[in-house]
Amino acid sequence: MTKITVVNNGPIRVEGEFSIVDPEGREFGLAGRTLISLCRCGLSENKPFCDGAHGRAGFQHQVIARELPPPKPKV
Numbered sequence: 089m090t091k092i093t094v095v096n097n098g099p100i101r102v103e104g105e106f107s108i109v110d111p112e113g114r115e116f117g118l119a120g121r122t123l124i125s126l127c128r129c130g131l132s133e134n135k136p137f138c139d140g141a142h143g144r145a146g147f148q149h150q151v152i153a154r155e156l157p158p159p160k161p162k163v
Contacts (some may be wrong), residue, residue, distance in 0.1 A: 089106035090103065090105060094151045095125075096151055097143075097148050098138070098143075099128050099142065100125065100128050101124070102124050102126065103122060103123045104122060113144070125138035127143060131147070149151035
């Protein structure tokens, strides 16, 4: 199972079995990693991966789980 955790003042952590692909469907080479962090602040020099820029820039966002509204019906 894959677990995704949104970290307060930090990245999105992805753990487990997963793949990450670009818009053309080409897979990123993750070198066997089963844990990666994705940039949430937009400042990483290694997007989509986190490089710690959020800490240097003082990015702040507290995460609180909530219910999303139901999806709109497809027409």
